Amino acid sequence: ASQEFTGNLKREVEKLFDASLRITVPDGTSVETEVAASLPGKPGDYQCNNAMGLWSIIKGKGTQFRGPPAVGQAISKNLPASEMVETCSVAGPGFVNLVLSSKWMSKSIEKMLIDGIDTWAPTLPVKRAVVDFSSPNIAKEMHVGHLRSTIIGDTLARMLEYSKVEVFRRNHVGDWGTQFGMLIEYLFEKFPDTESVTETAIGDLQTFYKKSKTKFDEDPDFKEKAQKAVVRLQGGDPIYRKAWAKICEISRTEFAKVYQRLKVELEEKGESFYNPYIANVIGELDSKGLIEESEGARVIFLEGFNIPLMVVKSDGGFNYASTDLTALWYRLNEEKAEWIVYVTDVGQQQHFNMFFKAARKAGWLPDSDKTYPRVDHVGFGLVLGDDGKRFRTRSSDVVRLVDLLDEAKTRSKTALIERGKDKEWTPEELDQTAEAVGYGAVKYADLKNNRLTNYTFNFDQMLSDKGNTAVYLLYAHARICSIIRKSGKDIDELKKTEKLALDHPEERALGLHLLRFAETVEEACSNLLPNVLCHYLYDLSERYTSFYSIHQVIGSPEEASRLLLCEATAVVMRKCFHLLGITPVYKI
Ligand code: ARG
Numbered sequence: 156a157s158q159e160f161t162g163n164l165k166r167e168v169e170k171l172f173d174a175s176l177r178i179t180v181p182d183g184t185s186v187e188t189e190v191a192a193s194l195p196g197k198p199g200d201y202q203c204n205n206a207m208g209l210w211s212i213i214k215g216k217g218t219q220f221r222g223p224p225a226v227g228q229a230i231s232k233n234l235p236a237s238e239m240v241e242t243c244s245v246a247g248p249g250f251v252n253l254v255l256s257s258k259w260m261s262k263s264i265e266k267m268l269i270d271g272i273d274t275w276a277p278t279l280p281v282k283r284a285v286v287d288f289s290s291p292n293i294a295k296e297m298h299v300g301h302l303r304s305t306i307i308g309d310t311l312a313r314m315l316e317y318s319k320v321e322v323f324r325r326n327h328v329g330d331w332g333t334q335f336g337m338l339i340e341y342l343f344e345k346f347p348d349t350e351s352v353t354e355t356a357i358g359d360l361q362t363f364y365k366k367s368k369t370k371f372d373e374d375p376d377f378k379e380k381a382q383k384a385v386v387r388l389q390g391g392d393p394i395y396r397k398a399w400a401k402i403c404e405i406s407r408t409e410f411a412k413v414y415q416r417l418k419v420e421l422e423e424k425g426e427s428f429y430n431p432y433i434a435n436v437i438g439e440l441d442s443k444g445l446i447e448e449s450e451g452a453r454v455i456f457l458e459g460f461n462i463p464l465m466v467v468k469s470d471g472g473f474n475y476a477s478t479d480l481t482a483l484w485y486r487l488n489e490e491k492a493e494w495i496v497y498v499t500d501v502g503q504q505q506h507f508n509m510f511f512k513a514a515r516k517a518g519w520l521p522d523s524d525k526t527y528p529r530v531d532h533v534g535f536g537l538v539l540g541d542d543g544k545r546f547r548t549r550s551s552d553v554v555r556l557v558d559l560l561d562e563a564k565t566r567s568k569t570a571l572i573e574r575g576k577d578k579e580w581t582p583e584e585l586d587q588t589a590e591a592v593g594y595g596a597v598k599y600a601d602l603k604n605n606r607l608t609n610y611t612f613n614f615d616q617m618l619s620d621k622g623n624t625a626v627y628l629l630y631a632h633a634r635i636c637s638i639i640r641k642s643g644k645d646i647d648e649l650k651k652t653e654k655l656a657l658d659h660p661e662e663r664a665l666g667l668h669l670l671r672f673a674e675t676v677e678e679a680c681s682n683l684l685p686n687v688l689c690h691y692l693y694d695l696s697e698r699y700t701s702f703y704s705i706h707q708v709i710g711s712p713e714e715a716s717r718l719l720l721c722e723a724t725a726v727v728m729r730k731c732f733h734l735l736g737i738t739p740v741y742k743i
Contacts, residue, residue: 160263162275162673165190167239168201168253175233176205179226184212192671198244199252200667203230206249223249260666261655264723268650272730276317277677281493281527283321285486286312288498289414289421292329293406294338294364297413299538299546299612300500302556306601306736307535307685308498309419313734314680314688315494323422323490327482328410330403330425333472334364336385339398340377341367349398360405389430389472413556417594418736429481433473436481437466443517457512464509479510483530487519493527496683501534501607508532533683536609538601546612564593566618567626580742588740592626593618595737599625602735603689623693625737628728631696633743635725639718642709646722653715655723661702662720668698672727676734685735692731699724 160167169190176188189204206227213220220226227249234243234253241256267275288308291297312322341363346352370377388395407423414421437453440446445455451469466477486492497507511530514520520528538546568589571577577585600617604610620626639646657663672691679687708717732739 160266160670163277163677164670165192165201165674171234171237171240171253172203172205172230172251174235175203175230176209178233179229180209181213181216181218184209186212193252195664197252198246198254200255201253203251203253206230206245206251210249225249227251255667257657257663257666260663260670261657264666264669265650265655265719268655268719268723268726272672272726273317275673276319277673277680279315279318279320279677279680281320281529283323283490283492284315284494284496285323285325285490285492286315286496286498287325287327287482288312288496289410289419290325290327290329290499291406291410293403293425294334294360295329296361297410297556299556299559300535302413302559302597303500303535303538303601303606304498305413305417305419305421306598307533307606308496309417309736310602310685310688310734311496311498311533311680311683313736314676314685317676317730317734318680320494323486323492324420326410326421326423326425328403328406328423328425331427331430331478333382333385334368335388335399335402336383337367337371337377337381338364338402339384339388339395340381341370342398342402349394349401352401360402360409413560416557416560417598418738424482426475426478426482429478429485430473432485433477433481436484437473437477439484440466440480440513440517445513445516455513455516457509457516459512460505460509464513476506476510479506480513483510483514484519487528493529495528495530496533497531498533498535501536504532504534531683533606535606539609539611541611541613543611560594560597563597563614563618564589566614567593567596570618570620584742587738588742591738591740592629595625595629595732598736599628599689602685603693605684605686623689628692628696629732629737629740630743631699632725632728632732633740635699635721635728636741637743638708639721639725642714642718644715644718646718649715649718650722653719655719656713656716657720658713659706661698661705662717665695665698665702665720665724668695669723669727672730688731688734692728692735695724695728695731 169188172190173188176186180186186205186209189208190201191204193199193202206223210220210223210226213226220229224245224247227245230251231243231245234240239255239259241254243251243253245251286308288311289301289305291301308324312324315322342349342352371381372378384395388399403425437446440455446453446466447456447463448454449463452465453467454463454465456463464476465474466480468474483495486495499507511520511532514530515522520530524530540546568585571585571589571592576588580588596617600612601610603623617624618626620630655666657666675688675691679685702720706713706717708714708721711717729739
């Protein structure tokens with residue numbers, strides 16, 4: 156049978172083994188097909204590991220098989236004919252090894268080159284998702300933790316979007332709460348004419364925050380005024396709302412600078428947005444009998460936690476948890492999202508676990524956490540400085556994100572100038588490359604580690620052109636592009652007229668890795684682990700190097716085929732860069 160490649164190679168192989176198992180297994184035995192990519196150096200490309208397990212199920216039941224290898228033989232024999240398969244054989248205690256047909260592999264890659272890499276996009280069981288990420292707090296510092304959230308969240312959103320999921324990229328900014336009372340009162344004091352206050356007049360909003368906090372702590376009169384201001388703000392007094400809006404706007408302008416640099420798109424729906432719905436949502440939870448009175452506050456007791464989740468404070472006000480419960484309600488019911496993903500530091504894990512549990516108790520979510528509608532907390536570790544402590548800069552304990560990005564860019568520009576690129580390129584080219592490399596380095600250094608581990612922020616390391624860095628990968632891509640350019644061939648023409656052959660082991664290994672792109676994205680996406688994609692990308696460039704260091708491309712008899720292989724590698728690399736939010740470079 157002709158097998159049209161849908162993108163996910165592992166799944167295609169699984170389908171074949173599924174069909175075989177249905178014939179091999181006696182009626183009524185339920186087995187889950189176990190297929191895994193074979194490790195390098197093993198005889199097959201994929202292996203089916205069902206024989207041993209199956210044997211232990213059927214051996215007592217008068218089976219005709221004489222042990223696991225015989226079960227393996229049957230699995231292999233019953234495999235439906237497919238042009239995907241070169242050979243299928245059994246090894247050891249019953250491992251069934253499948254070798255893919257190189258011809259089929261070539262054809263699938265050729266097809267991708269013509270139809271585009273979007274034909275390899277994974278399909279996920281959800282139509283709409285919310286990614287809640289970045290989410291800094293108004294008037295407070297946007298710290299490196301928010302940078303991590305921004306970078307990780309953007310990548311997850313990109314992977315979901317590539318998988319044809321409609322994604323709401325939500326900036327759940329902290330724009331509501333008691334601190335606004337003191338900020339507004341302080342604003343009135345410093346700038347009686349609130350209308351005309353500008354960003355420059357206030358200067359640094361964080362300093363403004365600190366000063367108002369000092370006053371709040373030291374001056375009882377001010378404190379009282381501030382507390383009254385909260386009530387007026389929350390009651391909707393237009394003058395207070397206006398002052399609040401002004402403060403938010405100034406913060407927003409600051410945040411926007413970072414997003415613009417990182418080319419990250421976000422739609423702000425801050426905590427304040429959910430305020431009008433909170434009372435109803437809490438009312439619903441109350442009517443379901445979830446809420447109890449405890450020390451004047453209203454709380455939800457949850458099994459497995461030694462503290463209850465507070466949803467109404469003793470002064471009657473709402474808090475972080477009440478807002479998050481309401482936002483979840485809104486996202487499920489108003490926005491009809493099927494998957495809601497929250498990206499914050501692991502420190503907030505307990506908060507998420509608690510309100511997720513409360514939502515399950517209320518019947519908003521299924522009991523099993525992998526069934527949809529589904530919620531996930533995507534936690535991440537700390538960013539550390541070289542001293543192994545929480546990352547800070549010399550001058551202050553606040554790391555200004557904008558400065559960090561500027562420095563990455565400046566450093567990568569310097570490196571390019573040292574290599575004489577300022578004489579080869581236009582100033583725009585130099586600037587754009589420096590930016591792509593600098594920002595790409597910051598993003599990649601963050602994404603390549605398992606997000607739960609802490610990582611050390613080190614410019615020298617992330618900007619090195621050796622090892623697993625964005626610089627190395629971007630250069631590798633640019634080199635491939637330059638080989639294609641140097642060949643003088645029209646690659647689009649080659650795609651239409653020439654064939655790709657994977658005759659040599661290095662060509663085949665590279666081709667196989669290319670075909671594993673979709674299953675990798677799907678894995679990274681389903682498990683919310685961007686490092687899986689980084690790992691794939693690094694492997695890809697290593698496999699390309701193994702190929703290129705042995706085989707001549709330009710001027711060889713296989714030139715056309717190898718140029719197509721170069722192009723396919725570049726296409727997949729670019730898609731990886733795109734998913735990681737990194738701008739590719741074409742010249743180096
Ligand atoms: N503003 C919070 C912080 O800076 C993050 C909000 C995360 N999103 C959420 N829905 N709780 O820590």
